Amino acid sequence: MNEVDKFRIAKDTLGEVKVPEDVYYGAQTQRAVNNFPISGLRLPFSFIKAQAIIKASAAAANKECGVLNAKKADCIIQAAEEIINGKWNEQFVVDVYQAGAGTSQNMNVNEVIASRAAEILGGKKGDFSLVHPNDDVNMSQSTNDTIPTAIHISIAGQLYETLYPAIDHLLEVLEEKEKEFHSVVKAGRTHLQDAVPIRLGSEFKGYKGAVLSVKNALKEAEKYLFDLGLGGNAVGTGINAHEKYAVLAIKEIAKRTKLPFTQSENTYMFMQNTNAAIRISGHLRELAVHLIKISSDLRLLSSGPRTGLAEITLPAVQPGSSIMPGKINPVILENLYMICSQVIGNDSCVTTAAIGSQLEINPMMPVIGYNVLQSITIISNGMNVFTDKCLKGISANKERIKEWLDQSLSLVTALNPHIGYEKAAALAKESFETGKTLKELLIEKKLFTPEEAERILDPNSMI
Structure with a gap:
């Protein structure tokens, strides 16, 4: 040929x-x-x-x-x-x-x-x-009304097909871990320094709440996706379209997608702006921020296994080093962090492109649609991999948790009501300098009986 x-x-x-x-x-x-x-x-x-x-x-x-x-x-x-x-x-x-x-x-x-x-x-x-x-x-159409309509339809479809199921799966397993670790009391940490005790399950409850808050925000924002300006044609006036066209076409779209799309009351606003995509992208960025926090926490808590916190153990999914035999890295958590970094970057692109709207149209719509859809795809896949290959298999190292808890100087906080902040601070300083436990100092100084010291410094009484 x-x-x-x-x-x-x-x-x-x-x-x-x-x-x-x-x-x-x-x-x-x-x-x-x-x-x-x-x-x-x-x-x-x-x-x-x-x-x-x-x-x-x-x-x-x-x-x-x-x-x-x-x-x-x-x-x-x-x-x-x-x-x-x-x-x-x-x-x-x-x-x-x-x-x-x-x-x-x-x-x-x-x-x-x-x-x-x-x-x-x-x-x-x-x-x-x-x-x-x-x-x-x-x-009866124009690029100017069909492309933003396609952005709305595709994003809404991906929310229901991929993102919401991934979020729900993550929430389900986070709740399981919250219950599994409810009885495990550990040292809390603020500013990466010792803080008062907390349940390991409560940390996972915090993660669950953050993810759920984003899902609720997305559900609130999705209603803007269901508002379609199809029929606005070139500039929103509906030129060259039959007067019944828009209603009939949008009704057919709703039938085909099984989603509640309706006709926009303001086709001019619909075509001048990309409000719904901006909102969804912003919430995806927020979800990414929370997932980075979770992944960073779990990397800290699993650090070690001998020279770090080592309060939890992650499932081993692959060798971690090409030179150090036996090394296992938190690769799933690192993967999630990279994905979330891309989502945050995509949102910056969406925001910048949205600024490009001028007069009757935003010429930057293709890159807006691409970035929001990519964010939904990768963060959904990332959450599913994290949930199935990491979160489900996390276990608590109870001996190490108890060891850190017993050494925590922040147990001294429980003494505030009994001896005051300043005396409690002095005891904490002395404990740090001498290596003696708080309980030993309380008994040695005859501030409390052994039974009283045991009761006051019981971590279970502080949660």
């Missing part, structure tokens, strides 16, 4: 373009491929699926409104449903860092659906005389 046979000639308003003969997309997609060879990154399937849901819903609405030929509409819907079901993924080739607002992304989907619909009608791929990507597939 010679070079000429490998291509077909596609046309758009700028002229002719060589397109690989076996692809479904056309000239505008190929121009984007040629113009933006930036990263090799593509918007994920969840976003492509959302775009196809929009195209199928739009065709159904336009058919019902009587503005789109029924036969064409049915072929467009069939082609879109093939994409929804995971077919033709290799046809979506536009780089994440592409033309502003996602025009290339929108046209990539329009062209693939039009080309495939032409095949269904008995024509050849690329024959846009049968089904046109702009006039038919993109009817």
